[in-house]
Amino acid sequence: MVVATEAIVLHTLKYAEADVIAHCYTLSDGRKSYMLRRILKSKKGALKISLFQPLTQLEIIANHKNKGTLESIREAKVLYPYKTLHTDVVKGSVVLFLSEVLKDAIQEEEANSALYHYISSAFIFLDALEDFANFHIYFLLNLTQYLGFYPEVTDEKHLYFNLLEGTFQEKSSNGYCEKGSHVEALRQFFGIKIDAIPQIKLNKTTRLEVLHLLIRYYQIHLHGFRKPKSLPILNQLFQ
Incomplete structure (x- = not known):
């Protein structure tokens, strides 16, 4: 056909x-x-x-x-036609990393127009974005809405994030519960619009911890999801 x-x-x-x-x-x-x-x-x-x-x-x-x-x-x-994604070295590293994530995360041979348009519009936005240090965090978190494991945010003010259940809770209940500055930073990305990404200010250490938290979250919820090979390159960016 x-x-x-x-x-x-x-x-x-x-x-x-x-x-x-x-x-x-x-x-x-x-x-x-x-x-x-x-x-x-x-x-x-x-x-x-x-x-x-x-x-x-x-x-x-x-x-x-x-x-x-x-x-x-x-x-x-x-x-x-992208203006910066394939010419800006730093953006190019973000593109390489996120393409690896998408390669492993999307396996279904069936139409999903909502997911397609999310990916399409997000990278058109990134192409024009100047302050994009937090873009990959926003993208990964919101991608989970379309993949079926977006965190439950009813109790998002609770101290612990349970990666296995995708919930926030007052006490640790298993080995998948995490707390700390990276969990606090992750909270800032819930419910914001894409154009609010530059308003979130994170230092490099916290940003990396949030990223590794999300990678672990993906590994728990997506069978066969592997840590992207380009992750070490991304770890060196955004001083």
Whole structure:
């Protein structure tokens, strides 16, 4: 079946000498994987490898057999040309990190327009954002709404955050309960709009602790979720 859809590039993997497998999140069908034949050597082909940088937003015409095998792309063009995400070194590191998170977190081959538009609009916003030190924290926390394990915030003023239950509570009840400045910092991200991100001021140590708290939260609630390989690079940023 020939499908015209929007797609966000999650990850690419070189295959053989000149082929690439591109994992994308599509508006029409959720996650899809495409074999891009000879794209690393083709100079006149319709597809260029530059189109498949992490989190690039595309319009594609693709062949979807929907049999769990690799699909193919006939045509592709950039839907939203980023101005900074692939040229700013620091933003590029954030993009690499979050593309790794999305690659592991999203596995469903079914449409989810709310999740798609959240990802799309968030990175368009990041492209224009100047103070983006806390963007990845906001993005990861709010992504859990679409993945099904957003924390229960009814008792968010309680001292402990129970990562297993996704709740705040007065006392520690298991080995998954945490308290401290990183939990206090996390509270600041609940219920805010995306344009309020720069108003939250965190030092580097606290920001890293919040990030590692969220990574652990993902590992608990998403089967097979791995700590991103680019995490050490992100740890060095945002002095």
